[in-house]
């Protein structure tokens with residue numbers, strides 16, 4: 001089965017959800033025109049890392065973001081991995097991914113599990129603790145957010161139940177660590193024998209310049225498509241999920257695992 005995946009490598013206006021909603025809508029139209037089956041957005045696209053302003057800016061239970069993403073999914077018949085958005089729930093803030101199928105139905109919701117201390121994220125945001133696997137466009141997938149990628153055991157926990165793709169969203173990956181971003185993503189693809197589709201933002205905020213280089217990687221770790229390091233762009237690629245089945249058959253790392261040794 002061949003799927004066209006698209007990544008919205010966008011800039012994010014710090015603390016301006018209404019501006020960012022317009023950008024998100026524009027990318028859905030572009031992805032539809034490009035014939036995409038799946039569109040993926042970056043992390044925290046509603047607010048950027050305006051962490052001190054979350055009481056004013058965070059989306060109550062993600063409602064406004066969910067309404068927009070559902071509408072775009074339905075209008076353009078796109079499967080959408082809604083990056084992540086700053087949400088508020090029961091008096092706490094979360095960094096939350098919502099996923100919608102092309103009928104506009106929500107198929108997943110995930111709160112980022114590993115919070116990034118280097119940016120004081122844990123001082124403002126509460127960590128999630130549930131894994132995130134879902135079926136999208138007929139492909140069982142796992143979805144994780146930014147710093148989560150540095151915890152291979154977290155992804156392995158999810159990938160052991162059968163997903164064939166890792167759908168990964170980031171925003172705060174700065175230009176000075178962009179080589180690490182690429183290596184980590186290629187490693188996650190190879191060790192999990194899975195396609196990786198990874199969105200990173202471009203542009204700058206008060207503290208950082210972000211490094212783009214959104215990536216589509218095959219299960220052997222080859223780069224199928226990549227964004228530039230600085231430009232806003234839609235990155236697209238065709239991926240053949242059948243390839244991944246063949247690769248898992250050749251080197252059966254999942255059945256060769258010895259979980260009794262891993263403590």
Ligand SMILES: O=C(O)CCC(=O)C(=O)O
Pocket residue numbers: 115116119145146147148150171172173177
């Ligand atoms: O792991 C990194 O280098 C970046 C992580 C990050 O920026 C985040 O999780 O927000």
